[in-house]
Amino acid sequence: MEDMNYWYEIHGEGVPVVLLHGFTGSTLTWDKVVTARPDGMQLITVDLPGHGWTKGTSRITMDSCIDDLHGLFQHLELDTFFLVGYSMGGRAALSYTVKYPESVRGLILESASPGLKDTKARKNREAGDEELAKLLEEEGIESFVDYWENIPLFATQKELPDETQAAIRAERMSQSKKGLADSLRGMGTGSQPSNWEALKDVTVPVKLLAGELDEKFVAINQQMAEMLPYAELDIFPKCGHALHIEQPEHFQQALLEFAKLHIS
Numbered sequence: 462m463e464d465m466n467y468w469y470e471i472h473g474e475g476v477p478v479v480l481l482h483g484f485t486g487s488t489l490t491w492d493k494v495v496t497a498r499p500d501g502m503q504l505i506t507v508d509l510p511g512h513g514w515t516k517g518t519s520r521i522t523m524d525s526c527i528d529d530l531h532g533l534f535q536h537l538e539l540d541t542f543f544l545v546g547y548s549m550g551g552r553a554a555l556s557y558t559v560k561y562p563e564s565v566r567g568l569i570l571e572s573a574s575p576g577l578k579d580t581k582a583r584k585n586r587e588a589g590d591e592e593l594a595k596l597l598e599e600e601g602i603e604s605f606v607d608y609w610e611n612i613p614l615f616a617t618q619k620e621l622p623d624e625t626q627a628a629i630r631a632e633r634m635s636q637s638k639k640g641l642a643d644s645l646r647g648m649g650t651g652s653q654p655s656n657w658e659a660l661k662d663v664t665v666p667v668k669l670l671a672g673e674l675d676e677k678f679v680a681i682n683q684q685m686a687e688m689l690p691y692a693e694l695d696i697f698p699k700c701g702h703a704l705h706i707e708q709p710e711h712f713q714q715a716l717l718e719f720a721k722l723h724i725s
Contacts, residue, residue, distance in 0.1 A: 465517030465525075467533050468508040475501040476724055477542035478716070479534070481550030482506075483572075483703075485609060485633040485641065487513030490547065493709040499717055505542075507533070509550060511644030512636060521647030523654070527557040534564060543720050547571040547705060549644075552653060559659045567723040568663075569716060571670045572702045574681045575656035587651030594642035605641070606633045617674055617701030625706065660688040667692040668719045672700030672707065 470488050472495050482490035488506040498504050508515035510526050519525065530553070534542070544565050546554025551573020558565045577583045597605045610618070610630060618626065646652065667689050671682045673696050686694040695715055697704050705712040 464519035465510060465529055466515065467529065468514035469533065469537075470506045471537075472504040472506070473498050473500075473502060475503045476720060477503045477505060477539050478720060479505045479507065479539075479542050479544050481509060481544070481546040481553050482512065483548030483550050484644065485512070485606075485636055486547070486550070487632055487635070489513075489628075489632050491705070494705060494713055494716070497709070497713050502717075502720065505537070505539075509553065509644070510648070511640035511642075521643045523553065523556055523648050523652070526553055526648060527560055530557055531561050531564070539564070541566045543567045543569065543723075545569040545571070545716065546573055548573060548702070549648060552576060552650070552656075553648070555656055555663075556653065558663060558665060559656055562663065562665060565665050567666045567668070567719060569668045569670065569719055570682075570685075571704055571712070572672065572675060572678045573669075574650070574678070575660060575685065576650055576653050578655055578657050583651050583655070585651070587649065590645040590649035590651050594645045597638040597642045597645075602634055602636060602638050602641075605638070606630060609633065614675070614702050617672070617707060618703065621707065629706065657688070660685060661690065663689055664691065666719075666723050668715065669694040670704055670712070670715060671696050672702060672704055673698050674700060675702045678702065 480491045487508050491506050495504055510521040541564055544554045551570040555570060555575055558568050577586055669682045669686055669692055671679045679696060682694055686692045697708050697711055700707050
């Protein structure tokens with residue numbers, strides 16, 4: 462971590478729960494979850510590389526990120542904890558659990574995947590991520606956010622209250638174009654190693670969350686549920702990709718019930 466300074470926030474005391482945001486997100490992603498934090502639970506939110514207030518000069522990769530996170534958790538003296546990840550943060554959370562399973566009491570993956578199975582698919586996605594990175598660098602944050610918030614993955618967010626949509630846009634607009642471009646190149650789905658083969662070896666309890674209207678990720682998570690030894694899949698009805706925003710109470714309840722079930 463000598464070349465990357467991580468921003469993190471700690472809320473409350475009790476059983477530690479670490480939350481990792483998605484692409485274009487930050488610690489602000491979890492504001493509603495933090496506000497509804499129950500007694501006896503400590504929420505730790507982290508800005509991932511290229512996002513928010515986490516800054517550094519070292520090259521961003523998925524491997525360096527999870528090693529950095531492990532160093533951070535050791536610095537915070539977290540022996541074991543629950544790990545929650547949304548989308549890109551879910552890929553990071555799963556990658557972390559594969560490498561450091563002894564640290565994780567339980568894993569909650571929201572609209573996440575283990576990456577891409579075959580080399581050709583990864584190469585194609587890597588090329589797509591590179592195009593997005595160039596769009597950021599050439600057109601700037603505002604043009605990129607205009608594009609990003611209108612991709613089909615986020616169509617259901619158009620139904621959210623104006624205030625909520627404005628908060629999501631503000632969080633995206635607060636990012637740096639270099640940070641997001643570096644993240645796309647180093648932690649994009651195309652550049653990260655596939656974790657599909659590693660799923661069978663994940664022996665911690667896993668809660669998979671997906672939105673009914675997010676058909677791509679429902680299918681991915683159904684496959685994951687079959688391969689993970691101790692997984693449960695919860696599909697949120699009438700919900701898209703960002704469950705914690707679209708159905709915050711349902712999401713918070715799923716997190717709380719899972720943690721209570723696996724606190725020993």
